[in-house]
Amino acid sequence: MPSRDGPAVVEVDDLVKRYPRTDTNAVDGLSFTVAPGEIFGLFGPNGAGKSTTVGILTTRLRATGGRAVVCGVDVGRDPAAARAHLAVVPQHNNLDRALTPRQNLVYHATYHGVRRREAHARAAELLDRFGLTERADRRIEAYSGGMAQRLMIARALTHEPAVLFLDEPTNALDPQTRLLIWGQLRQLRERGVAIVLTTHAMNEAARVVDRVGIVDHGRLLTLDTPTALVRGLAGDALLDLTVTPAGGDDPDALCAALGELPGVRKAERVATPTVPAGGRPGGGAAGLAGVGAGGAGMLAALAAGGGRPGAGRLAALAGAGLLGRGGGAAGNGGRGRLRIRLHLAGDPATLLGPAVTVLTARSAAVNAVDVGEPSLEDVFIELTGRQPR
Numbered sequence: 001m002p003s004r005d006g007p008a009v010v011e012v013d014d015l016v017k018r019y020p021r022t023d024t025n026a027v028d029g030l031s032f033t034v035a036p037g038e039i040f041g042l043f044g045p046n047g048a049g050k051s052t053t054v055g056i057l058t059t060r061l062r063a064t065g066g067r068a069v070v071c072g073v074d075v076g077r078d079p080a081a082a083r084a085h086l087a088v089v090p091q092h093n094n095l096d097r098a099l100t101p102r103q104n105l106v107y108h109a110t111y112h113g114v115r116r117r118e119a120h121a122r123a124a125e126l127l128d129r130f131g132l133t134e135r136a137d138r139r140i141e142a143y144s145g146g147m148a149q150r151l152m153i154a155r156a157l158t159h160e161p162a163v164l165f166l167d168e169p170t171n172a173l174d175p176q177t178r179l180l181i182w183g184q185l186r187q188l189r190e191r192g193v194a195i196v197l198t199t200h201a202m203n204e205a206a207r208v209v210d211r212v213g214i215v216d217h218g219r220l221l222t223l224d225t226p227t228a229l230v231r232g233l234a235g236d237a238l239l240d241l242t243v244t245p246a247g248g249d250d251p252d253a254l255c256a257a258l259g260e261l262p263g264v265r266k267a268e269r270v271a272t273p274t275v276p277a278g279g280r281p282g283g284g285a286a287g288l289a290g291v292g293a294g295g296a297g298m299l300a301a302l303a304a305g306g307g308r309p310g311a312g313r314l315a316a317l318a319g320a321g322l323l324g325r326g327g328g329a330a331g332n333g334g335r336g337r338l339r340i341r342l343h344l345a346g347d348p349a350t351l352l353g354p355a356v357t358v359l360t361a362r363s364a365a366v367n368a369v370d371v372g373e374p375s376l377e378d379v380f381i382e383l384t385g386r387q388p389r
């Protein structure tokens, strides 16, 4: 079990940063804490203020107001002391190319006051842990992106920091390297090291992080465990209905009618997946192709069949190839189609029949039904919107 005892190792209290010659705060009153042995994800859209926050915590930038404390040291008052407790792994390779990989580690350790003999021992141990021993004494130029990233994390650990800051740790890495890195981060957590990471690959990170803070415009929008965030904001399940409304029906009114169903927390229109010529979107998931009013009746009967339908019933539909995650085959090339996402509190199977009844009553054709679990990315979109920054 990770050790979460003891005082917070990172404390951010009403932090503010205003860059010169700008008229808004890049960080605007941010507060959060990170416990020892906790993996904390700081997520937000481009320009939200993540790098600025991390820049202040790691002493690269000075705050305009508020407090940032690492292991009890106010980073603004005593940056050198703070640096002894923390390490940073930047997104871009900043290894010293004039040195070998091993020398990079030894140099970093001795810079932080580790004695030479001990520095060599730690370097050897870290090179081994990150699978780099064989190429420890080659030139860094020969390193792949994945090896360089592993070496940067190893380097960050040479002075045994209590807090590790990682910026996009798995960006552009192959699956093998990503697995190795997430595994290493879990091991560090077990040793009581706190990890603060920023990433846009949040569904991947959701499997590892203990808590997530989502920021936008320099402010904290929410902070909780991934599970609590998903359950609280996105619902228990998602039901995506791809439909063709009857001519003259108002798509927004159709969406609103579905949103009125009991058990639906929210109904929203989302982009219709593009359908490749003669194929299905989403790579193999099956859907309901061109089910009109009559077919919808059949679907309603399927969904309601056998008394109260449950998850098993829905799973059976999926197993039979009637439901899928990826959307259905196009009957008309997707013209006039609408994709409506229902955020549900509860079992999607119980909603399927009533949803189809609403659609049938409005003479809408059901083209595909997809069921899925909401993700952290859904929460993120819910909070920060769909507009690119």
Ligand SMILES: Nc1ncnc2c1ncn2[C@@H]1O[C@H](COP(=O)(O)OP(=O)(O)OP(=O)(O)O)[C@@H](O)[C@H]1O
Pocket (backbone or CB within 6 Å): 019, 020, 022, 026, 044, 045, 046, 047, 048, 049, 050, 051, 052, 053
């Ligand atoms: N040196 C700077 N001078 C002026 N404004 C800056 C500077 N650095 C960042 N900003 C602005 O501060 C805000 C926060 O930027 P920051 O880089 O912290 O965001 P971010 O969440 O890390 O974004 P990204 O995901 O793109 O890295 C943005 O509006 C950005 O344009």
